[in-house]
Amino acid sequence: MDDEVRERVEREVEKHALLNAVKHESDADVGAIMGPLMGENPDFRPHGGEIPGVAGPIVSEVNALSHEARRDRIAELAPDELAEIEAEDEEDEWDLPALPNAEGVEEVRMRCAPNPNGPWHVGHARMPAVIGTYRERYDGWFCVRFDDTDPETKRPDLDAYDDILDDVEYLGFEPDAVYRASDRVETYYEHARELIELGGAYTCSCSGETFSDLKNDGEACPHREKDVATVQEEFEAMVAGEYDSGEMVLRVKTDIDHKNPALRDFVAFRMIDTPHPRDVASEYRCWPMLDFQSGIDDQLVGVTHIIRGIDLQDSAKKQRFVYDYFDWEYPEVVHWGHVQLDAYDVPMSTSSIKELIDAGDLDGWDDPRAPTLASLRRRGIRGDAITDAMIGLGTSTSNVDLAMSTIYANNRELIDDGSDRYFFVRDGTEIPLGGSPPAEANPPLHPDHEDRGDRAIPVGDAVLVEPADVPDREASVWLKGLGCFQYTRDTLQYTDESIDVVREGDVDVIHWAPADENVSLQLRTMGGDVFGHAEPGVAALDPDDTVQFVRVGFARIDRHDDEETVAYFSHP
Template identity: 35%
Template sequence: MVGKVLGEKAELRSRIKELSGVINVVVAEVNSLSLAEQKAIVETNWPETQKKHETEEKKLSPLPNADKYTKIVTRFSPNPDCVLHLGSARAILLSHEYARMYNGKFILRFEDTDPKIKRPALKFYDSIRQDLKWLGCTVDEEYIQSDRLPIYYEYTEKLVGDGNAYVCECPSEEFRKKTIAMQACPCRDLPAGEHLERWHRMLTGGYTEGQAVVRVKTDLQNPNPAVRDWPALRVIDTQKYPHPRVGSKYIVWPLYNLAAGLDDHLMGMTHIIRGKEHYTNMVRQKYMYDYLGWTYPEAIHYGRLKITGADLSKSKIVAGIKAGTYAGFDDPRLGTFAALRKRGIQPESIKKMIIDVGTKSNDVTLSWENLFSYNRKILDAASARYFFVSQPLELKVLMVPKVFNAKLPLHPEKPEQGFREYIITPESEDKSVSFWVSKKDVETMEPEKIFRLMELFNVKIENKTGCLVTAKFASESYEDVRKIKVQLIQWLPKGTEFPAQVVMPDALVTEGFAEADCKKLKPDAIIQFERFGFVRVNEVGEKLVAYYAHK
C-alpha cells in the first residue's frame, strides 16, 4: 500500500514514516468493513474503476534495434535433409512474422553444404517450399547454398590472403589437444603466402578428405574452447558422396559458420532468429565479421520446442519411417507439418501458438491441448456436422407411431449451411425401425432407460442382447426429456450407412458408419462427427477415410 501511494505521489517520499502510520490506520478501517460494504463504497464513489477487461490478441514483442535498419530482413535456413516439423516452427513463423510486421523481407535459404553426413535430398527442397506455403509464409527471395560455392571461395581467398584464416593440415585430434591447451598448431603461424598455396592445393584436389581444413583465426585464449580457430571449409570426396544438386563438381565444401556467416551479411540480414544451439556460432562468426569489416546482425536465440508425446528429432523420424514404425512423413503420430496438415490442423493455429510462445531462450514443452484449442476455435465456426457411429450396433425401435421427417442442420449456429434429411418409416406389424448406434452408447444402455435419438424422437430401452438392442418409442418432443437430461445420441437408419474409417492420433483405425451424405464430401474437407471429434476427410471412395484431429 505504501508503495502504491508513493508510486502516485513521489513527493511524499521524504515523509515515509509519517505516511505509513496514516496508511496503517486507513487500512485497518477498510479491513473492518465487509466485502460488500467495501464494494458499495467503491461503486458509489469511483464507478469508473469498475472497468471490464477485454482480451486482446497477443502480439510479438518488438525486434531489438528495429529502428536502426531501413528494411528488416529475416531468413529461414533449413538443411533440406528431412521434412519440416514443429521444431522448426519457431524459426519459420517468427522470422516470417517479423518480416511482415516491419514490412521487411523474408528469405528462404537452403543450407545444403554437407553432401556426406547430413546429406540433402532433392525431394525435400520442394516439400519445404510447400510447407512454408501451407503455413502462409511467403518467401520474398530464395537462395541455395550449393549454388554459391564460388562466393565462399572468393571470401576464403581473402581471409587466407589477409592472414585471418589458414589451412591446417593437423589431424583433428592433434589440433584439439593444442586448442584445449590454448596453443597454436604448427600450421597457424606459417606465412599467409604458404597458406594461400595450400588453399589452392585444396581446391585443385591436392588433399583428400581429412588432410586439410581451412580455419578462421580467433583468440586462442578465448575462454570457450569451442570458439578457438573454428573450421570453415573441408574436403569432401564427392566422387563417393556426390551432392544431390551439383554432383561432384566441388571437393571443397564450406562448413556452417563460413557459409551462413557470409550469407547473412551478403543477403543483408538484419535479424537472425534461430535456436539457442547456435549461440556460440554467433561468437565464432563475429571474428570473421571483424576481419571483413562487417557488423553482425541482431541475433535472437530461442529455446527448443517440444510437444508432449511427439518425437521431433529428424533422425528419429527418419529412422522410424525406415524401420516401418511410421507409415510415412505424415504419420499421425509425428509432429511434422505434413502430419498436422493431414489431421486437419490449421496453419493459423500453429502460428497463434508460436506467437504465444514468443522468443524466450528457455525450452518449452507444449501440450497438444494448446494447439487443439486454437484449432477447435477455427474449425468449430465453420465445419459441417455429421453423425458417425463408431463400432455400430443395431438398435431396433418398436411401436413407432408414424412417419418421421428429420431435418438436421449441418451447422447448429448456421442454418444457411443447409441440412440433411431422413424419412423414418415404421415397417411391418410391430411398426419398427432399425438404427445403427455406437457401441460406446450401447454400453450405457439398460432396460427402462430413456435416450433421445438426436433431432428425432425419444426411446425407452427394453432389452439388450448381444449385438441387438430393442427399445420402444417413448415420445417425440425434445422438451419432454430436456429437463430430465437424457443422453442425446447419434444414429443412422439401417441401410443408409456409409462405411468409414477414422485414423486416430495413435495411428489405430476406428471403424464405423458415417452418413450417406458424406459421400459428397471432397478430400481435405474438415467436418465434425458430433460427439466424436473433428476429422479431415482423406479419401472418399468405397468408404470414407478420415484422419482424427481432436475432440
C-alpha cells in the same frame, strides 16, 4: 577448480543471477540459472559439481539488492542482455517483443535458414512464423536460405526443398527471396581466399584428436604460422579435390587462448567424399562449414537481425571473428530456447521420424502419429492456427512448452463455423427399432446456421450406436435428430415423447447411424486407426472438406475408396 576458472564462474554466476532476478522481478535461484550458465559456458561442465557451492553466496548477494540496484548492475555487466529483457517487456499488438535496434535500420532483413534434410516437424514452424510476422510488423524483408552445404552428416533430401517452401506458404508467408547455399560454393571460396590473404586462415592437416588436444591445452597448431603462399596453394588443392576426407581443413585464426575452447581456430572448410545429391553441386568436395557459409551469406544479403537457438550462441561468436577480419558489422542476434511439444509419442526430430518411416513404423511424413507439419496439414489443421500458437511462445531464451491443445483451440475457432455436422459411430452395436419411428431424420447441417438446411438420414429397421451408449434395460435415450426411445427386450422402442424429457435431465442424448444405409469410414487418429460407420451424406463430401463428427470431433475428409471413406481426425 583453479583460481582463474573460479573467478570466471563467479562473474558468470553474478551475471546470470542478475538477469534471472531482473527478468522475473523476483529473487534469483541457483537451480534456475544453472541451465543458462552451463549452456553459455560449456567449459564449466567439468566443474559442475563444484559450481552450486560457488554460486550460492553470490546469488544471496544479488537477492539482497533492490530491483533498481540489480538493474543498474546488470546494465554494467551485460547491457545487450538487459536490452533483450526490456524488449521482451515491450509487447504490443503483434504479441512479440520489439526487435533490438530495429528502428535504427533502413530495412529489417531476416532469414529463415533450414537444412533440407527432410520435411519439417512442428517445431520448425516457429522460425517462419516469427520471422514472417516481424516482416509484416516492420514492413521488412525475409528470405528462405537452404543451408545445404553438408552432403554427408545432414544429407539434403531433394524433395525437402519444395516441401519446406510449401510449408512456409501453408503457415501464411511468402519469402521475398529463396537461396540454396549449394549454388553459392564459389562465393564461399572467394571469401576464403580473401580471408587467407588477410592472414585470417590457415590450412591444417592435424588429425581431429591431435588438434583437439592442442586446442584444449591452449597450444597453437604447428601449421598456424604457415606463410600465406603455402596456405593459398594448399587451399587451392582442397578446392581441386586433391585431398582425401579428413586429410586437410582450413581453419579460421581466432584466439588460441580464448576462454571457450570451442572458439579456438575453428574449421571453415573440410573435405567430403560423399557427393552432393543436387547435380549442380555434385562435383564439389571442399565444403564450407555452416558457421562460415551462414556468416558470409548473412552479410552478402544484408541480414540485419538473426534469430537462432540459445544452443547456437557459439555460432555468433565464431562468425564475429570472420566479420572482424572483413571489417563487417555483425547483425543483431536474438537467441531463444527450444520448443518442447506434448501429445506425441514420436520424437520431434527429423532423423528419428525418418528412421521410423524407413522401419515401417510410420506410414509416411503425414502419418497422423508423426509430429510433422505434413501430418497436421492432412489432419485439417490450418496453418494460421500453428502460426498463432508459435507467436504466442514469444522469443524467450528459456525452453518453452507448446501444448497441442493451443493449436487445436486456434484451429477450432477457424473451422467451427464452416464445418457441417455429421454422425459417425465407432465400432457400432446394431439395435433394432420398434414402435413406428419416423422414416427419416432431419438434423441441421449446422446448429448455428439454419440457412444451410437439414440432413436427410434414412432410418430403416435398425440403428448403430457406440457400445458405450447402449442403454440399460428399460432406460430411455434420445437419438439425435430422431426422437426418444426406450430400450426394451433388446429393441429401441419409439416413444414419441417431446424434447422435454431431455431438458428434465432424465434421458441421455446419443448419436447414431442407420444400420442399412451408411458409409464405412476409417478415421485415422494419433492413437491409431478407428473404424466405424457414418450417415450416408458423408459419401457426398469432397476431399479436404472439414466436418464435425458429433460427439467425436473435427475431421478432414481425405478420400473416398471403393469400399470406404477415409478421414483424418483433427481434434476434439
